[in-house]
Amino acid sequence: MGKPGPEKQITPVTMHAAAQGEKHRRTTTPRLLLLLGPAVAIISVLFGGGLLLGLLQALGYRPQDGLVSLSFEYFAAVGADPYFFKSLALTFYISATSTAIAALLSVATALFMHFKAAQNRLLHFILQIPLTVPHLVVAISMFMLLTPSGLFSRLLCRAGIISSPAAFPLLVNDPFGISILTVYIWKEVPFITFMVLTVLKSMETELLEAGASLGATPMQRFRHIILPTIAPSLGSGCFIVFAFTFGAFEVPYLLGRTFPLTMPVWSYKNFSDIDLAARPAGIAIGIIIAATVIISLFFSQLLLNYSRNREARS
Template identity: 45%
Template sequence: MVQVVQPELRRVRSRIWAEWMERSRPYLLLLPALSIIGVLFGGGLLLALFQSLGFFTLLGPGELSLEAYRAAYSNSEFWTSLLQSFYIAIVATALSTVLSVGLAMLLRSANRWATLACQITLPIPHLVGIAGILMLLAPSGLIARVFLALGWIQTDQDFPLLVNDGASIGLLIHFLWKEIPFITLILLAVLRGLNPAYEQQARALGASPWQCFWNVTLPLLKPGILSASLIVFGFIFSSFEVPFLLGAIQSRTLPVYVYRAFTDTDLTRRPEAIALGLTLSAISIAVIAIYLWITANARSQVSGKRNS
């Protein structure tokens, strides 16, 4: 009896091991790369946390203290920069999302060439876009020179300030130019994957095109809109090079403020700068967590509707 059971147990163990290896193969293949990223990123984050708490600073071993966080959060420039970052991220994300929904609806039935034309700005680096904005919208830029040649303005100083301005108009224009195609691409994929029967039934029941869009299409687009807008919001909020080159000097965003604090010649402010950087990282992680939560809920709702 034992001789019969042992081979059967070995076969069961071999089958379980083979199934486990098959399921774990993608994770095992990713393990070396994830380990390197985890050590470098996690180690740097841990070292930054220790330095913000007063340990391992450039001025000595130090001792446990929350002075860096107290100094960072009690500075009015921090709150001004934080509000400026939220202002730019919220306005740019809201405008990009609204315009992208309209553009996606227009391109829904368009040919692939129109869709390709909409996506042509996606591979263009942000620095190239910044250079284009400066060449076009600066007081000495192309548009100002055209206006001057036409006699619409007397000097280049008469041209409205659209770059490095307090309202961040040039900054918002750049983000709109860059992010609208990205959100549109995501929404187009969602739109073209929708079952047309929902809209057809709504139209058959007498719904107007606007009612059909508002009550049928838009709710189905909601998960894609939320996911895309959160990705864009997180990117804009943590963006450095765009507000550094196009933003107002007197009202800096939080990433620019962190950079200025970190490059300060006063080394006693370094823990404060690291505390600011960790705060920025915490906000970015919170945005990622919200994004994952929304996508998980959207998938569960879709699977629940399909099962029902």
């Protein structure tokens, strides 16, 4: 039998250190709750209170009009409206398409920056620019650039590429939402890229080196090593982007068609209608949007927690 190793002795010093650590953990939680309490209370009142009031109005609770009974009448009316599915399909198409394209471009950009341009500060700076520009500013710029009377059409006309500005292809208020997708992709690629890049920087290189030494191709290393590593953070970022684009209003309002409308624009139209009877329907649409956003953020948080737990185990 092997010789037993020396047993770890528990000294008064180690016992005191353990007691101090346990005491620190016990006192940290109340202090943290005390520090976060005011901010959490304000957010809960503003967001939760507004959501609750909106839900009550969507259920028909309007005491100022003598309506105090709750009913799902407006939700049923919205769901029975044939326009609802057209609006839902358009909103889902814009959100899913922009998220998918942004995810693909983000993975490619993150891989290039990590393996080829890790020290390129200029590229990092350029990639951060879209994060600082509001969506509304980008939408207005896109409108001024891509409309038939915009800058690009005039430049192409001057260059003789097109006969007149009217011959410029329809990229704004078009059936496919090209300008809307362009705005979202330009804005969200840096966001997802930096989420993926953070995971790549913390990834151990031994697995990639072992795969290369065993003859694995770059595509095989990506599929079996890199992709499983970045998948939780990539999925979390995609859910966040999907939630934002699904509930965004200003970009489709400026660059979208008048029919069909996206869900947020349709909700706004109903809520701002001169007919006050249409307001509860608009709020009901807003509640549906909020529920979709909350579910997307819930899945995003699940993936983030999974990623953190896996990193802690490794």
